[in-house]
Amino acid sequence: MSRFGRAYRGESEFDFLGRSKLWFALSGALLLVSVLSLFFRPAETPCRQLPTKGLNCGIEFNGGLSISAPVPDDGPLGETDDLDLPGALSDSLADVGAEDAQIQVSTAEGTRNVQVQTREATSPEQRAEIVGGVSDATGASSEDTTSESVSASFGGEITSKALRALLVFLVVIVVFMSWRFEWKMAVGALAALFHDMVITAGIYALVGFEVTPSTVVALLTILGYSLYDTVVVFDKLEEQTSLFATTGRMTYRDAANRALNQVFMRSLNTSLTTLLPVSALLFIGAGLLGASTLEDLALALLIGILAGTYSSIFFATPILAILKERESRYRNVREKVLREQRRRRVTEDKSPVPATVGAPEHEDADAPVPAGTGSGSVSMTKPRAGTKKKRRRKR
Amino acid sequence: MSPQRHKITLAIALIVAFGGLGAVLATDTRPRLGLDLEGGTSVILSASGEGIDDEAVGKTVDIIRERIDGLGVAEPEVTAQGGDTIQVQLPGIEDENAALEVIGTTAQLTFRQVEELIPRDGGELLEEEEEDDETTKDAGKNKGKSDDDSKNKDRKGDSKGDSKGDSKGDSKEDNDDSDNESDPAGGDEDVPEITEAADQSVNDEEVVYPDAEDSNLLYRLAPAELTGDVITSARAVTEPGSNQWFVSLDMDGEGAETWADFTSELACLRDEGDPLSSQVAIVLDGEVATATGMADPAGSAGGGVECGTGITGGESRIDMGSQEEAKDLALVLRYGSLPITLTQESISKISPSLGRDSLETGLLAGLLGLALVLIYVVVYYRALGFVVWGGLVVFAALSYMVIALLGAGAGLSLSLAGIAGFIVSIGVTTDSYIVVFERLKDEIASGRSIRSAIDRGTKRALRTILVADFVTGSAAVILFFLAVGPVKGFALTLGLATLIDVFVAFCFTRPVISLLRKTGVFESEGFMGIKSTVGAQT
DSSP, X not given: OOHHHHHHTTOOOOOTGGGHHHHHHHHHHHHHHHHHHHHHSOOSSBOSSSSOSSOEEOHHHHOEEEEEEEEOTTSTTTTSOTTTHHHHHHHHHHHTXXXXXXXXXXXXXXXXXXXXXXXXXXXXXXXXXXXXXXXXXXXXOTTTXXXXXXXHHHHHHHHHHHHHHHHHHHHHHHHHHHHHSOHHHHHHHHHHHHHHHHHHHHHHHHHTOEEOHHHHHHHHHHXXXXXXXXXXXXXXXXXXXXXXXXXXXSOHHHHHHHHHHHHHHHHHHHHHHHHHHHHHHHHHHXXXXXXXXXXXXXXXXXXXXXXXXXXXXXXXXXXXXXXXXXXXXXXXXXXXXXXXXXXXXXXXXXXXXXXXXXXXXXXXXTOSSTTOOSSOOSTTSXXXXXXXXXXHHHO | OOHHHHHHHXXXXXXXXXXXXXXXXXXXXXXXXXXXXXXXXXXXXXXXXXXXXXXXXXXXXXXXXXXXXXXXXXXXXXXEOSTTEEEEEEETOSOHHHHHHHHHSOOOEEEEEEEEEEEOSSOOXXXXXXXXXXXXXXXXXXXXXXXXXXXXXXXXXXXXXXXXXXXXXXOOSOOGGGGSSSOOSOOGGGOOOOOOOOSGGGTTSOXXXXXXXXXXXXXXXXXXXXEGGGEEEEEEEEOTTOOOEEEEEEEOHHHHXXXXXXHHHHHHHHHTTOTTTTOEXXXXXXXXXXXXXXXXXXXXXTOSOOTTTOSOTTEEEEEOSSHHHHHHHHHHHHHHHSOOEEEEEEEEEEOHHHHHHHXXXXXXXXXXXXXXXXXXXXXXXXXXXXXXXXXXXXXXXHHHHHHHHXXXXXXXXXXHHHHHHHHHHHHHHHHHHHHHHHHHHHHHHTTOOHHHHHHHHHHHHHHHHHHHHXXXXXXXXXXXXXXXXXXXXXXXXXXXXXXXXXXXXXXXXXHHHHHHHHHTGGGSTTSSSOHHHHHHHO
């Protein structure tokens, strides 16, 4: 039976937690790269409101004016070719006071467009002048011209409001999760959340994508998604551990592993079904000029959903397991189970137990093997022994 | 739950979803599109200055709305965004610069003497009759007595509204006496043009402004005697045991002196038998909020305004008819006392063609994403995947209905970020099914009978969905209330989608699975892609 086939049926016995060091190393490396690129890789237009150096902020945060206008073929610049266009335009824009204008030319569906960005738009009058300057120079009607101007202070307001919303949200979540589950789960969930957001931001810094309000929207969505996903995983975890670990039949780690195996396909499926529409958004959005809002959103979402799915299983749960195994009752269970396993290994060497314990009828309440749950199941064929065997085979 | 109840729940869910959708489609109620999808200009203003509160921001919103209405822009939307932020949305506007100019100026409050009343609708020119001292001004708010009050009440029945309405009907023409030196720009029919400027540049000039409630009634007003900044407080109050409402107005020392001189002068005019010119007009942002005469000391038993003395001490009382009128005037006065300045923080103009492109892209991406998800669930869950199809169709019907209804009812407009929110929620909604189905598999795999697996599994899975949706929902609520701009629109759709998800899970998924169980299809091999597991059990 293929590994996937087993996972498909929720029967896989992958030892997620046994390799937590590997996952922590992976996450740690990603986080390190993210933090380094956030703080030490200087961006072209660093966000003024944030202590990070590495994020490129759009005019929505730093203030300025951005204009997008078509260049009609019958307009004054209709004959100018793409290479000369920025120069020609910037000459006429310098006349209206926008010497620092950055101009990009792009073509979509046969129409040429110019994108102009400038910081020199302090007053509404100046804004009107520059927008008018672009329309005049290109011959685009005011109707077709799209523009956005933002004061420098407003970007800071958006940022601080988003941060305030984030703080309130985190408090609500900690309270809710502590009430519904326990505070250790809240810690695990927050760690995963932090993990996802730092990595998403880090990738933005590393690649140099521009941060726009859409990015903020996406980051906040990731926050919601990351928690949603963690909650689903933890819900399963709580059920399994209260079934097995608290009764002393399994170590917390094994019960958690069992839960993760059961929930793994769910996580995979969910991230796939969420990523499918998001990728559609990304690729269709990218194909269309101007709909950059969609593209920005989709890109951040794509990264965030991947990170969110990963972190629920490979980051939040190991952290939770570490916290939980320090509790005395689970420590005791763990010691007891380990003792029994040692003892069993001794007996196993003399008379090996049957390799499969699958039949539902099979029930032995006194069996030292954690498989004796009453309902007996295929999936819990002695997780410990199973993984041990696999490892031995590898060697 | 009994099968009967499942059937009823399912029927209700389907009726709500498709009946609602049918009704929405039949009445041609469409979702309102945001500016980023429709094209137009959106301005975000921040109000700054001392003493700004929600009330002042609300008044600013009203003032901006009136100014834009004056421009004739179709369906402008002016909303307070929480705190000191105001959003102005102007769909389909061609020359935004005129609108921007109108939006940004600060509203000013002035006190001016009334010189002339001019009905604009080609009606007769009028003169105020004797009774117009019914709009009373008492020196000292405590001076009013109950008999005075009752008298005021009688008259007050007609005060402000009547001094216009009545007089219109009453006497005709004449009253041109105050008309001569003010040379109105518009020569036709003697109806002068309304002064456009409403800021301090015209403080020293004679102006013509319309009445705040009746735009066909114009006032010619003398230069401003006082501006709003002298006001220290203005409250709508009533005396115990009466329903006579008045505004108690306080001014600072300097203002009080000018006010005393001004009102004394007006009182003298009243005594000279010139009731019209003895009125003071309270003007906010180029509109006359109210024009009121000086109370006759004889009539109001010591509560009136004397010629030669005026209202001293800066404490005045302006009698109004209803509580509402008094509150409105008090708000106008308070607002006028605030030095609010408006800053245009963000101006974005989207061309209609870009908006249309964005909408098409968003919808296309949504449909493509949905199609991919539909294919995936059927590949993965086989026949059970079709339950997801049903659920997503119900989800889509409900979403469209809710967005359309909220657009028509509450003015909610769908933005690009909102569409993105829905696209993401396709995944989250599908997840609800995945959680349920994976749960069923687990239960069956752990040796339960199909029947008990479904009972237990659905119950547990719905609990998980509820908890997880609560998290997403609270994120949406918090974002909606604390964030600004595009984040708000996104949060709203996310929240709606979450609510609909819960509804679909409980009122569609659960009954459908439970009813399907009855038919026995779950036992058939391959129904939910778990045949080998089921097979292993038997």
